[in-house]
Amino acid sequence: xxxxxxxxxxxxxxxxxxxxxxxxxxxxxxxxxxxxxxxxxxxxxxxxxxxxxxxxxxxxxxxxxxxxxxxxxxxxxxxxxxxxxxxxxxxxxxxxxxxxxxxxxxxxxxxxxxxxxxxxxxxxxxxxxxxxxxxxxxxxxxxxxxxxxxxxxxxxxxxxxxxxxxxxxxxxxxxxxxxxxxxxxxxxxxxxxxxxxxxxxxxxxxxxxxxxxxxxxxxxxxxxxxxxxxxxxxxxxxxxxxxxxxxxxxxxxxxxxxxxxxxxxxxxxxxxxxxxxxxxxxxxxxxxxxxxxxxxxxxxxxxxxxxxxxxxxxxxxxxxxxxxxxxxxxxxxxxxxxxxxxxxxxxxxxxxxxxxxxxxxxxxxxxxxxxxxxxxxxxxxxxxxxx
Numbered sequence: 001x002x003x004x005x006x007x008x009x010x011x012x013x014x015x016x017x018x019x020x021x022x023x024x025x026x027x028x029x030x031x032x033x034x035x036x037x038x039x040x041x042x043x044x045x046x047x048x049x050x051x052x053x054x055x056x057x058x059x060x061x062x063x064x065x066x067x068x069x070x071x072x073x074x075x076x077x078x079x080x081x082x083x084x085x086x087x088x089x090x091x092x093x094x095x096x097x098x099x100x101x102x103x104x105x106x107x108x109x110x111x112x113x114x115x116x117x118x119x120x121x122x123x124x125x126x127x128x129x130x131x132x133x134x135x136x137x138x139x140x141x142x143x144x145x146x147x148x149x150x151x152x153x154x155x156x157x158x159x160x161x162x163x164x165x166x167x168x169x170x171x172x173x174x175x176x177x178x179x180x181x182x183x184x185x186x187x188x189x190x191x192x193x194x195x196x197x198x199x200x201x202x203x204x205x206x207x208x209x210x211x212x213x214x215x216x217x218x219x220x221x222x223x224x225x226x227x228x229x230x231x232x233x234x235x236x237x238x239x240x241x242x243x244x245x246x247x248x249x250x251x252x253x254x255x256x257x258x259x260x261x262x263x264x265x266x267x268x269x270x271x272x273x274x275x276x277x278x279x280x281x282x283x284x285x286x287x288x289x290x291x292x293x294x295x296x297x298x299x300x301x302x303x304x305x306x307x308x309x310x311x312x313x314x315x316x317x318x319x320x321x322x323x324x325x326x327x328x329x330x331x332x333x334x335x336x337x338x339x340x341x342x343x344x345x346x347x348x349x350x351x352x353x354x355x356x357x358x359x360x361x362x363x364x365x366x367x368x369x370x371x372x373x374x375x376x377x378x379x380x381x382x383x384x385x386x387x
Contacts, residue, residue, distance in 0.1 A: 019372055023365040024196050025254045025260040035248035044244060047224075051247040062254055063184055065209050067216040070247065071223060074171055074193035074206030076240035078104035081189045081208050082139075083236070084219045085165050089136035094124045095333035095344070096352045097143045101169050102332045113137070114333045114343040117352045121287075122146065122298075122359075126154035130162075137273070139165035144173040144183070147295035148287050152186040155210070159187075167191070170209075174200045174353040175257055177291040184209040194250060196319070199260050199295055199366070205242055263366030264294035269371050271297050271362060274377040280306025281380075296327065300358040308383060310358050316383040322376050327361040335359040 035051065040048070052070060060068045071077040082091075082104060091105050095114040105112045113132050118125045124142040140159060142150045150168070158344065159166045166187030174192055176183055184190040194205030210216050218235075220230050226237025268286075276283045282300040286292040303309035304372075308316070317324050331352055333344035346353050362376055 016321070018323060019363050019368075019376065020323045021325040021327075021361060021363050022197050023367060024201050024202075025199060025253070025256060025366055027249075027256050031252055032130070032249065035252065036245075039197060039244050039248065041077040046241055048241075049244045049247070051244045051251060052242060055242075055247040055251040056126050058251060058254060062257075063209065064182055065184055065211075067210045067213060069208040069210070069216055069219045069223065070242040071206040071208065071240045072242050072246070073204045073240075074191055074195065075100045075104060076223070076238065077191045077206040077208050078167075078169065079107050079289075080219060080222045080240050081167060081191055082108045082110065084222055085139070085167070085188055087139045087165060087167070089138045090134060091139045091141050091167075092124075092129055092132050092137060093141040094145075094348055094352070095331040096122055096142050096145060096328050096355065097169065097332060098171070098328065099145055099332050099335065101141065102338060106337075110138075110331075111136070112338065112341065112343070114338075114341070114349060114352075117145075117353065117355065118151075119351045121148050122151075122355060123148065123150045123356055124155075126151050126158065129155070129158050133162055135157075135166060136270045137162070141167045141169060143169040143171070144176070147172040147174075147176050147293045149176065149183055149290060151177060152181070152183070156186065164278055171195075171198070171206075172295040173293070174198060174291045174295075175261060175291075178311055183197065183290075183292075185211055188212075194246075198286060199264065199293055200250075200253060200257055202242070202253070205246045210375060219296060257362040260366035262295050263368070264364060265292075266370070267364060267366075267368045268294045270370055270373045271377065274374065275299060275380070278306075278381065280304070294364065297362045297364040298327070298359050299362060300355065301360060302358065310360050313383065314360055317376070317379055320375075320379045322363065322379055324363065325361045326356075327358060329356045329359065331356045 056068050056070050090111045090113050092113045092115050096117045102112045115124050116128050122145045168187045168190040170190040171193035190209040192207045194202040221234050222237045223240035226233040226235045271365045275281050281301045301310040
């Protein structure tokens with residue numbers, strides 16, 4: 001049998017091992033043991049325990065904000081945030097997001113109104129918001145897609161003109177910093193996600209960032225069944241509290257965020273080098289004037305120019321045990337739950353519809369090896385031509 005070279009052996013090993021779209025960034029297990037021992041000793045598992053308090057304080061310091069409300073997950077945070085702001089009627093939002101963004105509106109009895117997106121950023125297009133405002137509109141809920149900031153100044157100007165609230169879904173934007181402003185202090189609230197697929201994770205988890213101390217207190221009441229004290233319920237609350245294990249993991253994981261982002265940046269630069277300029281494939285450099293987190297690495301595939309469609313590339317990668325994600329496809333507005341809304345018609349959302357048919361997010365995480373990135377790109381560039 002012909003002996004394989006070292007490079008061929010490494011390539012074979014990589015090709016045999018699945019490469020997923022992401023991998024959780026977990027701290028060394030042995031460093032978590034002391035925290036677990038402390039939880040076992042105190043027997044306090046939830047209800048604003050010591051780890052919860054420490055994590056909330058340290059997270060606020062890390063994000064350079066004053067007020068943080070921790071949650072069991074980001075979907076609950078969105079639901080409670082909307083209730084805390086007393087949002088009702090209609091909310092203008094994007095169809096290009098994870099479905100939880102719109103589900104949170106439905107859970108609050110709010111009608112989503114879908115606005116098309118910008119073809120450069122994939123974020124809600126602020127130039128198309130005003131035309132969708134009606135007497136029933138109470139808020140705008142944009143998403144910082146892939147961690148790329150929305151045009152916050154334009155959105156706020158529209159909100160101020162019409163007296164609307166602004167709720168930012170910042171699930172992808174952890175650790176993103178804009179040079180001249182704090183991204184998480186834009187609008188009325190920002191909601192973060194610490195899900196296992198995010199670059200910063202507490203297994204599940206989320207948070208609301210707000211500038212208003214009174215609003216923080218109201219949110220804290222609502223996420224704990226509405227209790228203001230032992231006998232007083234101030235509103236229709238829910239159980240959205242983060243537990244002590246999540247908080248302990250989050251507190252420790254803050255120490256590893258910088259290393260995770262640095263690893264992602266190396267992988268993103270290599271993807272850019274190998275795929276940038278390829279006919280039919282569009283890549284995206286980090287936005288200027290921000291410290292980016294490299295949450296995702298999306299590409300757009302023009303089947304006519306590249307010779308293979310997005311779905312053909314997606315299936316070819318799976319054949320080599322590389323699992324990208326068509327993120328976001330289908331559009332929320334195309335899902336059975338929402339497609340009968342007037343704003344969900346495809347003719348109203350031409351940019352979002354086009355992007356959703358072409359986008360593919362490639363594997364991206366801090367531990368992704370350069371040879372793995374090269375293997376992914378080889379699978380794309382050397383796949384068989386369309387039959």
